[in-house]
Amino acid sequence: MRVIAIFISLFSFSFCFANDSTYTIKINFLYGSRPAKGYHEQESKxxxxxxxGHVNIEAGGRVLDFRPGNNPLLPNNKKPSGGFSINDSIYWNSQTDKWTAVIVPVSQEQFMTLQKLIDSFAAKTPYDYAIFGMRCAAASYDVLSKIGLFKEYPNPKNVATHFYPKLLRKKVLKWAEDNNYSIISHDGRSTxxxxxDKGLL
Incomplete structure (x- = not known):
């Protein structure tokens, strides 16, 4: 009887551990770019x-994007025109664009919290998209910090620290390397x- 009890305890522990460690999310980065020399007619700005570039968060077959609205210069948090949306996939061309994806293991609690945030933020964005305000990098950091992956910042500090995607990307890549998380990268077309990722800025 004691052997059976021990077996059940070990099985329950193993199941809970496996159940708590098999969730992953992806942090997707599209790199900034401009038409290469001689390709200004072929390539668009x-x-x-x-x-x-861009940053979004992918979890459970859904992608959470933070995109601009009609007037992205200054925020209008009372009546935001930009904000979060849920998509089925990344919007860039994964075959010809330059991108990096970081695969992050999370707990079941973190995963479920993220799913709730995706639903609530897409239904009612907590802030407007603005060039001089919250943009995709700061908004993505805000979401990731709310599930405990990073330290939470007040919005002004978040905006200043992650003003454009590269600033967040460098932080996430170093963090991923330090934790041995999977990083997938793809070079973009030569046009x-x-x-x-070099340089401070």
Missing amino acids: RFGGIKG RKWES
Whole structure:
């Protein structure tokens, strides 16, 4: 009887441990870019240019994006036109664009909290998208911090620290390397000049 009890206890522990460690999320980064020399007619300009790009969070087959609205210069938090949306996949071309994805293991509690945040933020954005305010990098950091992956910042500090995607990307890549998380990268087509991860800014 004692052997059976021990077996049940070990089985329950193993099940809980496995159940708590099999969840993953992805932090997706599109690199900033501009048309390469000689390709200005073939390639179009993109929002933000070489310091542009994008960040989103993927979990459970859903992608949470934070995108601009009609007037993205200054925030209008009372009547936001930009904000969070749920999509089925990343919007960039995974075959020809330059991107990096970081696969992060999370607990069941973190995963479920993220799912609730995705639903609530997409239903009612907590802040407007603004060039001089919350953008995709700061908004993504805000979400990740709310599930305990990073330290929470007040919005002004968050905006200043993660003003554009590269600033968040460098932090996330170092954090992922320190924790031995999987990093998947893809080089972009040669007809565009792509941002690099070198340099402080």
